Amino acid sequence: MSLEFNAYSKENQLNPYPAYHRLREEAPVYYGDWGKQGKFWVLTRYKDIDRVLRNAKDFPNSLGPGTKGMTDDGRPFLVLNGIDPPDHTRVRRVIAPFFTPRALESREPLIHDVCNDVIDSILASGNNPFDLIADYANHIVSAVMFDMLGVPSSLRERYKAWTEDYNRVQGGHAGEKEKANFRDFYDDTYLLMEERRRNPGPDLISILVKAADHEALISEQEAHDNIMVLFVAGLETTEKLIGNAVVALVENPEEYAKVLEDRSLVRSLVEETLRYDGSVLNVMRTAAVDVEIGGQLIRKGERLMLALASSGRDPDQFPDPDRFDVKRSPNDHLDFGEGPHACPGMWLARIEARVAVGTLLDRMPGFRLDPAQFDDSNRFQSIINRGFLRLDVHFDPALASKRTTT
Ligand code: HEM
Secondary structure, three states: OOOOOOOOHHHHHHHOOOHHHHHHHHHOOEEEOOHHHHHEEEEOOOOHHHHHOOOOOOOOOOOOOOOOOOOOOOOOOHHHOOOOHHHHHHHHHHHHHHHHHHHOOOOOHHHHHHHHHHHHHHHHHOOOOOEEEHHHHHHHHHHHHHHHHOOOOHHHHHHHHEEEEEHHHHHHHOOEEEEEEEHHHHHHHHHHHHHHHHHHOOOOOHHHHHHHHOOOOOOOOHHHHHHHHHHHHOOHHHHHHHHHHHHOOOOHHHHHHHHHHHHHHHHHHHHHHHHOOOOOOEEEEOOOEEEEEEOOOEEOEEEEEEEEEHHOOOOOOOOOOOOOOOOOOOEEEEEOHHHHOOOOOOHHHHHHHHHHHHHHHHHOOOOOHHHHHHHHEEEEOOOOOOOOOOOEEEEOOOOOOOOOOO
């Protein structure tokens, strides 16, 4: 095979689309050995990725290194993304009612309020330009998630900082300070559970504690570990998606004009961003049996990287895949995964992104971003997540409008 693909090169982490294009055409099931960073198969075609995601029996999550080594005593970390059915089904059933489209609709007014509050504070502070990622998207997604979890306001800043430490520990690049912070996060989550036990409410932490105590559906440890993952999983992903959506609009003026003309298109703008430039690039699996995919024999125990970002650009699934089309339909992208591990937060993320982008369009008409900052060098460098480090937004205070009620 002549094609050489380096999953960890800076170039491919900052912009994997050109390499994925070649892999899809020349080596859609590619085996690479990246030394210390591991060796694994890279799948780039939609149909192969979809097939693996739906088959949790032959490609389980618990076999991978995923969350191993996250605890000091070496015990397994029982988060949803590291376990398989039937345990996975049992734990997931506890949180599922919280994340249905219906349950989340009732949160939409709160999400509108949060977005408006953040715009109000930007206007009041005269922060112009402001950073779309840190000053807008991050405040929105963390306020919404911490409200759902039931974290008291006094503790929110501390937990927010800890979510970054979690990512570093999970990614295997944490220093001593981050490891110590992770231990505090770990221990304090038990204290938070204790507090909810004394003062239960309609929040996610109370629901998980109740499922562990009274209903014996899950263990105390399962409740604890999944509270930690819920703190983390929806922040960076959704915050980056909001940035990617705004950039895609600015880079595609004809599509931008369509959205300004018909605001209901913000819904499909979010779907199209997930397909065209989503915030999760890849997920990993391990084969539990020998299996053939695309003419290649994958042996039991070998790892696979499923290139979700590539599946969104596969011409066999999406006509004219490199075109950003806010009216694209159907749009069955895989950026939230598929099968039993598909993202439980997908409806929450969709509402957050839709309301965040919609509120920005409503309240800061004519906002501007200098396209020079869309350069790859302003991208977060990662094999997992895709998004911008910062995005300066300029606005005209005279045009900025007052908040609207929902
Ligand atoms: C744009 C935003 C988001 C994207 C692109 C995204 C993407 C994904 C993907 C691809 C998976 C599947 C991973 C796999 O198959 O191995 C996943 C799982 C997960 N996501 Fe999200 N996610 C987003 C937002 C959220 C939010 C808001 C939450 C909050 C609750 C969340 C919580 C989770 C959890 C707990 C899992 C593990 C589920 C399981 O293994 O059963 N995500 N996400």
